Each structure stands twice: as structure tokens, then as C-alpha cells.
Amino acid sequence: MKKRLWIIVLTIGWSQLTTAYASFKLTFPQGHYDPQYFRVQGNMAGFLPDLMRHFANDSGIEFEMASTPIKRNARLLENGQVDFILPSNPAWADNPSGRLHFSDAILISRSGFVRRSESAGKPFEIVATVAGYTLPELNSPYSEFPYQLIETIDTDASLGMLKAGRVDTVYAHLDFVRKWLELNKLKHYLIFEKDAGYDNYSYHLATIEYPEILQMFNLWMQDNKTLIDKLRRRYSVGTESLL
Missing domain, CATH: 3.40.190.10 (Periplasmic binding protein-like II)
Structure with missing residues (x-):
């Protein structure tokens, strides 16, 4: 898997990704949304943050995770104050300028x-x-x-x-x-x-400036379906019956 990631990195130029930032800012909607995402003692937890940590560990890309009010997430991304938002969806109101790029679907949430x-x-x-x-x-x-x-x-x-x-x-x-x-x-x-x-709703990782990282993330998800399914079962996320 790391070989595939490094091929993409060499193609796009690793320096383009790391020169401007020591890490990338990723923000979630503020609030307690257990088991998908929530804060525990100041740190993001849940299925989506855990998934992103696995990707970070495998790719060598560091994400600084935070949470902000849901209506501010897209604006912060548009203004360049954060690098990624999660979750996002092409059909939501996150993309007024049409500049957002989206990863493949991570999760279907009913x-x-x-x-x-x-x-x-x-x-x-x-x-x-x-x-x-x-x-x-x-x-x-x-x-x-x-x-x-x-x-x-x-x-x-x-x-x-x-x-x-x-x-x-x-x-x-x-x-x-x-x-x-x-x-x-x-x-x-x-x-x-x-x-x-x-x-x-399908959940996607979204960015404006770093579509190349989304390419890496998509490949990582393809190569780690077993891990992702295991995380889904661990956190009981998805479209299974409520009762």
C-alpha cells in the first residue's frame, strides 16, 4: 500500500504538499455525534477520526483535527482557514462556489x-x-x-x-x-x-486546495476495505436497522 501512495507522491511532488504546512487542518461539525465523531478530553474520537488516523499513519500525512459549528465549516474551507472538512457531500450546501473536491464515499449514513x-x-x-x-x-x-x-x-x-x-x-x-x-x-x-x-447520505472528505491527497485517500480506502469494514462494525455505523 505504501508503495502505491509513494508513487502518487512522487508524481505530484511531495514538496508541494509539505512545504506550506507541517500538518493539514481537518475540521468536523461541532457537537456530540457518537459513534461517527465526537470530542473526548479535547481530542476527536469516533469512526471518522479513527479512520483518518489510520490513513495518516499509513501515508505519513499529518492531520490536525478540530471541530467547529456546522454552518462555519464550508466558510472556513472557502477562506483557506482549514484544509479539509469531514463529513461533506456534493449535494449539501457546503459548496456554494463549486470549488470543492470530494473523495469517494466513506460511509452511508441514514x-x-x-x-x-x-x-x-x-x-x-x-x-x-x-x-x-x-x-x-x-x-x-x-x-x-x-x-x-x-x-x-x-x-x-x-x-x-x-x-x-x-x-x-x-x-x-x-x-x-x-x-x-x-x-x-x-x-x-x-x-x-x-x-x-x-x-x-454518503459521507466524503472534501478539500479545495489538495485534490491530490483525495486521490491518495481513495486508493488507501480501496486497499484497506477489510480494515474499514472492521471499524464500521466496531463503531456500529452504517444503514443497519435502528431497532
Whole structure:
């Protein structure tokens, strides 16, 4: 694997990558998004940071990982204040100038509506979601009833409102919901309203200035599918059923 990486490095010129920076700045959305990404004692943890550390170790490329509010990530990248953002997606609002380059898909993450079992099939009244998320159009009959939308800082805050009875529904990535249920020992507390509508989002590493590193990352992912699958299972990320 390292041989393949070094062939690319020699082709593009390693000095072009390392002269300007001792390391590259990589930022994630701020908030607790366990198991995909979150902060522990000031350090990024979870599936995506762990994956990037494996890539860094194999390639010799150093990443300085941090987190910023989700709505600032693309702006920081556009302004040259960070070098990479993760996760990103060509269909999201991260790319207003059309200058972003994207890696191959790293992960498919399903987002949908969850609520208490006693609310199953009922119209939505108050829905909580993370500020910056775009909700899908509702399927019938859910689409026939308007609802109030409340934005929160992260999924934990949304689910806390649901538990407190302040909202009846939460729209979130199901990986985060599954982890929250596990940590709070509430295995059968929520249901996934699949019929209301959901989205499957592919996660990509994005940059403006360093598409050559994305090429290296894509090759690394191709050569390390077994490792990546192992990490997915370890962190329980992906599109497997919620309950």
C-alpha cells in the first residue's frame, strides 16, 4: 500500500504538499455525534477520526483535527482557514462556489424520523433536529399535516427534548440515535417512522486546495476495505436497522 501512495507522491511532488504546512487542518461539525465523531478530553474520537488516523499513519500525512459549528465549516474551507472538512457531500450546501473536491464515499449514513412507540403513525406536531440539517419531504399521510420545527445544537439535545416531552419527533442520523439509546439503556424506547420519509447520505472528505491527497485517500480506502469494514462494525455505523 505504501508503495502505491509513494508513487502518487512522487508524481505530484511531495514538496508541494509539505512545504506550506507541517500538518493539514481537518475540521468536523461541532457537537456530540457518537459513534461517527465526537470530542473526548479535547481530542476527536469516533469512526471518522479513527479512520483518518489510520490513513495518516499509513501515508505519513499529518492531520490536525478540530471541530467547529456546522454552518462555519464550508466558510472556513472557502477562506483557506482549514484544509479539509469531514463529513461533506456534493449535494449539501457546503459548496456554494463549486470549488470543492470530494473523495469517494466513506460511509452511508441514514437519517430519519424517530419517536416514542405510542406516537407511531400519528401526525407530526413538533419536530426537533440539528441546526443546519435539511429535512426530507414527508410522505403521505404525514405530509397532510403541518408541524413546528425546532433546531438544536446536536442530536443529544434533540433527543433530550423528546425524552422530556417537549417535542414528539426527532429527525436525526440513526447511528446517533442508536448510540443514545444504548448509553441511556432505552433499547425499546423509540421507533423509526420509516414510512414518513428518510435520507441516505454518503459521507466524503472534501478539500479545495489538495485534490491530490483525495486521490491518495481513495486508493488507501480501496486497499484497506477489510480494515474499514472492521471499524464500521466496531463503531456500529452504517444503514443497519435502528431497532
